[in-house]
Amino acid sequence: MLPKQEILQKLTGIHSSRKTYYAELAFLIEEMKKKNKQLEVINQLTKIQISASWQEVSSYIAAQLSLLIPFDSFALTLVKGSTLSSYISTLEQPEWRCQTLVKPVKHPPALGLDQLENVMQAAFPAHRFTSVSLRSHLNQVLGFLTLLHHGKQKADAEEVALFRLIAEHVGVAIENIILFQDVCEKVGLEAQLVQSAKMAAIGEMAAGIAHELNSPLTAILGNAQLLMREAASGPLHPLMKDIYQCGVRCKKIIQNLLTFSRQEEYAFECLALNDLIDDVLGLIGYQLAVSGIEIQQKRSSSTLSFHGSRHQIEQVLINLLLNARDALNGREHPQIIIETFLLEEEAAWVGLSIRDNGAGIQPEHLPQIFQPFFTTKESAKGTGLGLSVSLGITESHGGRLFAESERNRYSKFTLLLPFKKPKEDADGEETRAGCG
Numbered sequence: 001m002l003p004k005q006e007i008l009q010k011l012t013g014i015h016s017s018r019k020t021y022y023a024e025l026a027f028l029i030e031e032m033k034k035k036n037k038q039l040e041v042i043n044q045l046t047k048i049q050i051s052a053s054w055q056e057v058s059s060y061i062a063a064q065l066s067l068l069i070p071f072d073s074f075a076l077t078l079v080k081g082s083t084l085s086s087y088i089s090t091l092e093q094p095e096w097r098c099q100t101l102v103k104p105v106k107h108p109p110a111l112g113l114d115q116l117e118n119v120m121q122a123a124f125p126a127h128r129f130t131s132v133s134l135r136s137h138l139n140q141v142l143g144f145l146t147l148l149h150h151g152k153q154k155a156d157a158e159e160v161a162l163f164r165l166i167a168e169h170v171g172v173a174i175e176n177i178i179l180f181q182d183v184c185e186k187v188g189l190e191a192q193l194v195q196s197a198k199m200a201a202i203g204e205m206a207a208g209i210a211h212e213l214n215s216p217l218t219a220i221l222g223n224a225q226l227l228m229r230e231a232a233s234g235p236l237h238p239l240m241k242d243i244y245q246c247g248v249r250c251k252k253i254i255q256n257l258l259t260f261s262r263q264e265e266y267a268f269e270c271l272a273l274n275d276l277i278d279d280v281l282g283l284i285g286y287q288l289a290v291s292g293i294e295i296q297q298k299r300s301s302s303t304l305s306f307h308g309s310r311h312q313i314e315q316v317l318i319n320l321l322l323n324a325r326d327a328l329n330g331r332e333h334p335q336i337i338i339e340t341f342l343l344e345e346e347a348a349w350v351g352l353s354i355r356d357n358g359a360g361i362q363p364e365h366l367p368q369i370f371q372p373f374f375t376t377k378e379s380a381k382g383t384g385l386g387l388s389v390s391l392g393i394t395e396s397h398g399g400r401l402f403a404e405s406e407r408n409r410y411s412k413f414t415l416l417l418p419f420k421k422p423k424e425d426a427d428g429e430e431t432r433a434g435c436g
Ligand SMILES: Nc1ncnc2c1ncn2[C@@H]1O[C@H](COP(=O)(O)OP(=O)(O)OP(=O)(O)O)[C@@H](O)[C@H]1O
Pocket: 319, 323, 324, 327, 356, 358, 359, 360, 361, 369, 370, 374, 375, 376, 377, 381, 382, 383, 384, 385, 386, 387, 388, 411
């Protein structure tokens, strides 16, 4: 017969003397409780609501993770196109609060943990980070999970291993949410097609009207000029001058409408960014001025030349300026700052930023503003297409468009387009005829 000690060892798996037996048993029970808790949390994490917003998802994961691993804040980061969106949750008793950080990235497909941590370090300099990748079932990187620790302490090896295991399970849930959002976006895009057809019809109509107005306006301007000459020093001269100047403005608007609606004008050519700003301000500067908005310009002295479609880039500038105008509605000292610059990174970029001191964008809206049909304006005012069309145009030019904002303080949109050196003529002078 087996001795009692041996039977106990076989039954419990604990190899020890009788003295430490109870201590080891207690330890084993604790370990099992811990493992059960971990399984329970992992099980909960696979049940993330598919229709939840990313802020809600981040706070949910943070709440579950905090049952297993200590940390100060938690970040769910997703990589979409050339932007990195981090949803950072912190416990502010009694609930988890989430803030959003959106950053453009240089090499999205090859984005690694070190690049992510550089972004985090810049935003949270007093923290240390433990990050793991989030992968799809095809092993593609969807994003990252990060634990933020205030001060020196970081996750230990056992916690990192558990965090990695959890990320594997969360990856599946996140992939499902992304698929669900893609389907919703597809439905939205179908609606956008219908809307685009309507817009095209309106565009055609506007072009027709502009064409009709062009001839009578030419006659009005000609006659006004003749009368102005006749009443050169008379009391009617200022009135005639006013009629003439208003006529010139109307002509400019009509001309812009005409060129805007001509499809063949979408041909690419060598353009100077500063000239385009002048054209756009000629078109809508008056509208901004009557809204009481002060426009400040900080233009670069370099030649900001790029290869693109004049009318499409003008459309982007108009969309950004009109959005700024809307955001400034009812604000004190409304102001728009237009800045142009040359940005030399690995490649050279022609840059423009439009900053307003308006209502700002709510952090949870920031990742959505470029989606078709996302609008916070009443339906008669906004279609929610301005920024999605602008982003489409920018990307078709090989450029980038991104936003930053602080609620009730400012919004700033930055447009970057690949710089193209202008061709020089025989005397070494830059020409406007083409890019080098
Ligand atoms: N400068 C800004 N300040 C504050 N919010 C902005 C700014 N620009 C854009 N937004 C927000 O982004 C949303 C989407 O902008 P977008 O230009 O795509 O559509 P819209 O202006 O609402 O409608 P549309 O341009 O089609 O008339 C706006 O509804 C607004 O909430």
